[in-house]
Structures are given as structure tokens and as C-alpha cells.
Amino acid sequence: MDAPSGAGPRTVTCGSPGTAEPTAAGRSARAPTAPWAxxxxxxxxxxxxxxDLELGQALELVYPSDFQLTDKEKGSICYLSFPDSHSGCLGDTQFSFRMRQCGGQRSPWHSEDRRYNSGAPVALQRDPAHYFGYVYFRQVKDSSVKRGYFQKSLVLVSRLPFVRLFQSLLSLIAPEYFDKLAPCLEAVCNEIDQWPAPVPGQTLNLPVMGVVIQAHIPSRVDKPEPSPLKQCDQNLLPAPVVLASVHELDLFRCFRPVLTHVQMLWELMLLGEPLLVLAPSPDVSSELVLALTSCLQPLKFCCDFRPYFTIHDSEFKEFTTRTQAPPNVVLGVTNPFFIKTLQHWPHVLRVGEPKMSGDLPKQVKLKKPSRLKTLDTKPGLYTAYTAHLHRDKALLKRLLKGVQKKxxxxxxxxxxxxxxxxxTQSFIFPLEHYMASLMPLQKNITPWKTPPQIRPFRQEDFLRSLEHSGPQLTCILKGDWLGLYRRFFKSPHFDGWYRQRHREMAHKLEALHLEALCEADIETWMKDKSEVEVVDLVLKLREKLVRAQGHQLPVKAVTLQRVQLYIEMAIGSLPKDLQAVLCPP
Incomplete structure (x- = not known):
């Protein structure tokens, strides 16, 4: 098979984690229309x-080969793609990691990000600063290898948090690749290069290796329940592999050992508390961390999280320093050394080997941080945190009954x-209700005046409003809701939520002002206006048009057409010399 342009193999070894290639800022010179777009x-x-016996983990292959990774990124991918020696993973293991991007601006082919992100749920938007790595690791005995073992990882690097889709893709590709090597990978990459782009709200058929994966790309207007998938074209053979979701994990399996503490863990996630998750293997570690960070949906998880993290990571010193408070990060690890290194962290969750039988495994116990030991620390949630809300015992009974009834x-x-x-919705609804009350009334938005400002968020006013519109209206759980809100105000998630909502409201305000302008009688307004005032109107309308298109404001196409018409009308009312300035040839 002829290698496609830019798809040849190359071998690189792990460089020093602190070094970077000088070409990193460009990432790649490929244009959006180039191969691999x-x-x-x-x-x-x-x-x-x-x-490699001499070099340790080594990056053997990169497709496409012109994709530029810094030395630091190469080192991170190498270390994060292998279970550490404490895991002892034999056979095939799938897990995920997340690493910081070190190369500055992204390539031009990501120019469509805004369009995708505008339709995607906030929790599933492309990550602008991190890469997700989806790993399929194989370790089997092999007498032909000097070390006695075949050890190799196939890694998909993406900015999309589609863990279920990419793990399913790997389960198809990796076994075939380990048997047939490079030619198989070439063919697969060419097939992916023919896939339609992910468009929120669409159900796509994605052919690969003689199989069709059918996946629904979530949209922010989807209902919380999964959308029914369309049936695949009858001509597509064989029958498609239908994914129930591109991103949702098996939450019950992930949380089995900690079901009694799910609400406390939800609170810790909501408040952005630092949490160390120590698991027996990278697959358990990464799934548990991803499950924890997903339990706030539809809220976006605004803190850092690392589904799998090692002592070789370039951010190891940053996360383990004792000279400042622990960072707002959920860290998934397998090396017990972290227990000793991060004893000063306020919350440590250690889980044991997953139990595969039908019974509910022994639940980890709540323990004081002072009980933390070093390597022999037993499974448990080590924290001094006291939950604000009472545990939902009815939910636990239903889940336990489900286990008993299989x-x-x-x-x-x-x-x-x-x-x-x-x-999460019960917690967020009062915030949304209060935030909506800060929006200026539509009747106060007039065409010839600057629109009024969004009123400031006053925490005490909000807390007073809870008496009449609090979470008690939609949630049966009792507890100290006020205390939870007060702590939430200090978390990165409040800041992230507020900034997003304020930005959306500001865009809505701009759109309403634009519509008010379009409904105004511009000819009557211009009759007694000076040339300077008309020119000023033209410039302002042009600026609004650019902003409406650039920020994708919630305005109808007919409104934008009318703005353009008004601009032309205003220019046409001016002398020829000014028209020439405003409309150069």
C-alpha cells in the first residue's frame, strides 16, 4: 500500500520533559483544505x-507524521501510555489520560471549533488547552523479545472528550494493528479522514475496518435522556455497531465501591476540592476520575483533572508542592508513592481491585486523614469533610435491590x-432563576441608546431569594443548602458558570438591541441628522454586523440582511465623496 502524504512512520524517544521543540508554536502549517483536514x-x-530496553518507553510512530508535538508532549505521551510497574497489567488494558498542551496556538484546521462548540453541551466542547489520550495497551509473554514480553500501546490523541467512542474504535483497531502493524494503521487513518465532521445533534455513520459505528453527537438542545438513534441505511453491511453514547461511562460500575459516598463525592466535585484517587490500575483510575468529573453535568467541570497521572509527569512538582495549598485538581494515580507525597491533600480516595461478582462490593469506609499511612493504606475515603446534604437512602436501596434482582x-x-x-439541576435552577432576574427588561432596550447593563450578581440577595425559589422546590433532600451555596461561591465552578451565563446574556442583549434597530424607522431618523451622525451610525451598524456574525449571536438571518440594507441606505444618503470613503472600490 502506498503511504499517504505525511503518513510515514517515524521513531522518536522520550526527551527531557522540560524541553520543547522551537517549531511547537506553529503546531503544523497544514491548511484546512490540506490532507488530513x-x-x-x-x-x-x-x-x-x-x-525499548535501553531507552524505556519510546514513541515509535506518529500519524500523520507531520503533526508536531513538543519534546515535553512526546515525553508525557510516552509515560502516560504505559501502566506503571505497580499495576502489573497483563493482557489488554484500555484507559485514558489528559495532558496539557505545550505548543501555543492551534493549527488553522481547528477554525471550525467555534461552530462545533456553539452547538455542543459545554461539558463536551473541544478542550482548547489539553489533549485527551485514549490508550489500548497490550502486555503478553513473548519469547522472541529479549525482555520476554511484548509491550506496546496504541494511542488516539484528541481534543474531544468522547471516551466511549474512541475506546470502541480502539477495541476494533488495536488487536488488528498488533497483528498486522503499520499497513493496517495507514488504512484506518485514511478511513477516518473520510468521516463527516462531528456536528452536534446529528447521528453519524462512521465506517472503519469493515464495520460501521453509529454515533449520535450530543447537542446542547438535546434532552437529558439519550436521543433515539436513527436506523442505519439498509445498504450498509454488516449491521452497524450502535453506540448508546459517545461519552457516557458505565457510572454504576465506576461507582460500585463508593455508592454510599456518591453524594459527598458530588459535593466535593461541585466545590472543586482537590481529590487524589488511588486505584489498582490505570483503567480503574481513569474511569473513576472521568465518572467523578462527569457527575456535575450539565455543569461544565471547570477544574483540572488527570484520569491517569505518574511521577514522571512534567507537572509532578507543580501538583505535589507543599509550599502552597493543593491545586483544584482530581488526580488519578496507581503508584502508592503518591499517598506519602500527597498526605497534605484534604481528600484521598483509595479503591481496591474491582469485584466482578453480582454482589455489591464492600463499600469503602469514611476515614480521617490522620489514618493515612504509606504503602499499606487500606481502601477508604480519607477526608475531614462533612457533607452539607443528607444521604439519599432511597436511592441506595433501589440500587441495592437492582443488584439483588440482577x-x-x-x-x-x-x-x-x-x-x-x-x-445538579436542583442546585443550579435557583442560580439560573436569579441570574435571569438581572437581565434588563426588553421594553428598556431602545434603538438609539446604548442598551442597559446586566445588573451585578449579589450573593446575599441570591441567598435571600432561596426562601421562595430554593432547591427545596425540586429536591426532597434536606440539609444545609445555604452552606453549600456559600462554599460554591468560592469555587472555580461558580466563576466558570457565572462567566458563561453572563457572556450568553450579553450576547442576547446585543441581539435584542440589533433587532430594535432593525424595527426602527431609519429614514425618519436620518432626516434631521448631520453627516457625522450618519457616518457614525454606519460604523456602529457595521461593527454590530461583524460582532453578530463573529460571535454567532442569537439573531435571525433576516435581521442581519436588514442591517446590511440599513447600512447601504445610510451610505446612499451621504455625498459621493463620503460614499467613496465608506465603500472603497
């Missing part, structure tokens, strides 16, 4: 990491997901 709508690159795992997960969604 459609591929890059889904993936940044595909990497193969192998174990209820399917996806139904158990749906129960848990609905509970967490309703809990």
Missing part, C-alpha cells in the same frame, strides 16, 4: 508507544445518572 476534526494524531448495568447507571442530574 477531516481526520483532524476527530483526532490530532495516532501514536504508537513501545518499550438488573442490567445500563439501567443501574441510568438510575444513578438521573439522580445526579436532578441533584
Amino acid at each position: 477531516r481526520f483532524s476534526a476527530w483526532l490530532e494524531c495516532v501514536c504508537v508507544v513501545t518499550f 438488573r442490567p448495568g445500563d439501567l443501574q447507571s441510568a438510575l444513578l445518572r438521573r439522580h445526579l442530574l436532578e441533584l
Whole structure:
């Protein structure tokens, strides 16, 4: 098979984590119409990491080979793609990691990000500063290898948090790749380069290796329950692999050992508290961290999180320093060394080997941080935190009954997901209601005046409003809701939520002002106005038109057409010399 342009293999070894290539800021010179433009709508690159006796982990292959990674990024991918020696993973293991992007501005082929992000739920937007790595690691005995083991990882690097889609893709690609190597990977990358771009709200058929993966791309207007998938074209053979979701994990399986503490963990996530998750293997670690960070949906998780983290990571010193307070990060690790290093962290969750039987595994106990030891620390949630809300015992009974009746795992997960969604919505609704009250009334928005400002968010006013419009209206859980809100105000999630809502309201205000201008009688207004005032109107309307298109304001196409018409009308009323200045040839 002829190698496609820019798809040849290359071998690079792990450089020093602190060094960077000088070409990193450019990432790549490829234009959106160049080869691999459609591929890059889904993936940044595909990497193969192998174990070299002399070099340790080494980056054996990068597709497309002209994708530029800094030395620091190469080192991170190498270390994060292999389980550490404490995990002892034999056979095939799938897990995920998230790493900081070190290369400055992104390439031009990501110019469509704004369009995708404007329609995607905030929690599923493309990450502008991090890469997600989806790993398929194989370790099997092999007498032909000097070390006695075949050890290799296939890694999909993306900015999309579609963990379920990419793990499903890897389960198809990786076994075939480990048997046939490079030619297989070439063909797969070419197939992905033919996929349609992910468009929120659409159900897509994604062909790869003789299989069609059918996936619905979530939209921010979707209902919380999964959308029914369209049936695949009858001519597509074989029958498609239908994904129930591109991103949702099996929450029940992830939370099985900590079900009694799910609400406390939800509170810790809501408040952006630092949490160390110590698990027996990278697959358990990464799934638990991703489950924790997803339990705030539809809120976006605004803190840092690392589903799998090692002592070799370039941010190790930054996260483990004792000279300042622990950062707002959820850290998934497998090396017990972290227990000793992060003893000063306020919350540590250690889980044991997953139990595969039908019974509910022994629940981890709540323990004081002072009980933290070093390598022999037993499973438990080590924290001095006291939950603000009472535990929902009815939910635990339903889940336990489901275990006893052998209820399917996806139904158990749906129960848990609905509970967490309703809990988050009950918490957020009063904030949304109060925020909406800060918006100026539409009757106060007039065409020839600057629109009024959004009123400031006053925390005490909001807390007083809870008596009549608090979470008690939609949630049966009792507890110290006021105390929870007060702590929430100090968290990164309040800041993230407020900035997003304020930005959306400001855009709405701009759109309403634009519509008011379009409904005004511009000819009558211009009759007694000076040339300077008319020119000023033209410039302002042009600025509003650019902002409306650039920020994708919620305005109708007919409104934008009318603005353009008004601009032309205003210019036409001016002398020829001014028209020439405003409309140069």
C-alpha cells in the first residue's frame, strides 16, 4: 500500500520533559483544505508507544507524521501510555489520560471549533488547552523479545472528550494493528479522514475496518435522556455497531465501591476540592476520575483533572508542592508513592481491585486523614469533610435491590445518572432563576441608546431569594443548602458558570438591541441628522454586523440582511465623496 502524504512512520524517544521543540508554536502549517483536514476534526494524531530496553518507553510512530508535538508532549505521551510497574497489567488494558498542551496556538484546521462548540453541551466542547489520550495497551509473554514480553500501546490523541467512542474504535483497531502493524494503521487513518465532521445533534455513520459505528453527537438542545438513534441505511453491511453514547461511562460500575459516598463525592466535585484517587490500575483510575468529573453535568467541570497521572509527569512538582495549598485538581494515580507525597491533600480516595461478582462490593469506609499511612493504606475515603446534604437512602436501596434482582448495568447507571442530574439541576435552577432576574427588561432596550447593563450578581440577595425559589422546590433532600451555596461561591465552578451565563446574556442583549434597530424607522431618523451622525451610525451598524456574525449571536438571518440594507441606505444618503470613503472600490 502506498503511504499517504505525511503518513510515514517515524521513531522518536522520550526527551527531557522540560524541553520543547522551537517549531511547537506553529503546531503544523497544514491548511484546512490540506490532507488530513477531516481526520483532524476527530483526532490530532495516532501514536504508537513501545518499550525499548535501553531507552524505556519510546514513541515509535506518529500519524500523520507531520503533526508536531513538543519534546515535553512526546515525553508525557510516552509515560502516560504505559501502566506503571505497580499495576502489573497483563493482557489488554484500555484507559485514558489528559495532558496539557505545550505548543501555543492551534493549527488553522481547528477554525471550525467555534461552530462545533456553539452547538455542543459545554461539558463536551473541544478542550482548547489539553489533549485527551485514549490508550489500548497490550502486555503478553513473548519469547522472541529479549525482555520476554511484548509491550506496546496504541494511542488516539484528541481534543474531544468522547471516551466511549474512541475506546470502541480502539477495541476494533488495536488487536488488528498488533497483528498486522503499520499497513493496517495507514488504512484506518485514511478511513477516518473520510468521516463527516462531528456536528452536534446529528447521528453519524462512521465506517472503519469493515464495520460501521453509529454515533449520535450530543447537542446542547438535546434532552437529558439519550436521543433515539436513527436506523442505519439498509445498504450498509454488516449491521452497524450502535453506540448508546459517545461519552457516557458505565457510572454504576465506576461507582460500585463508593455508592454510599456518591453524594459527598458530588459535593466535593461541585466545590472543586482537590481529590487524589488511588486505584489498582490505570483503567480503574481513569474511569473513576472521568465518572467523578462527569457527575456535575450539565455543569461544565471547570477544574483540572488527570484520569491517569505518574511521577514522571512534567507537572509532578507543580501538583505535589507543599509550599502552597493543593491545586483544584482530581488526580488519578496507581503508584502508592503518591499517598506519602500527597498526605497534605484534604481528600484521598483509595479503591481496591474491582469485584466482578453480582454482589455489591464492600463499600469503602469514611476515614480521617490522620489514618493515612504509606504503602499499606487500606481502601477508604480519607477526608475531614462533612457533607452539607443528607444521604439519599432511597436511592441506595433501589440500587441495592437492582443488584439483588440482577438488573442490567445500563439501567443501574441510568438510575444513578438521573439522580445526579436532578441533584445538579436542583442546585443550579435557583442560580439560573436569579441570574435571569438581572437581565434588563426588553421594553428598556431602545434603538438609539446604548442598551442597559446586566445588573451585578449579589450573593446575599441570591441567598435571600432561596426562601421562595430554593432547591427545596425540586429536591426532597434536606440539609444545609445555604452552606453549600456559600462554599460554591468560592469555587472555580461558580466563576466558570457565572462567566458563561453572563457572556450568553450579553450576547442576547446585543441581539435584542440589533433587532430594535432593525424595527426602527431609519429614514425618519436620518432626516434631521448631520453627516457625522450618519457616518457614525454606519460604523456602529457595521461593527454590530461583524460582532453578530463573529460571535454567532442569537439573531435571525433576516435581521442581519436588514442591517446590511440599513447600512447601504445610510451610505446612499451621504455625498459621493463620503460614499467613496465608506465603500472603497
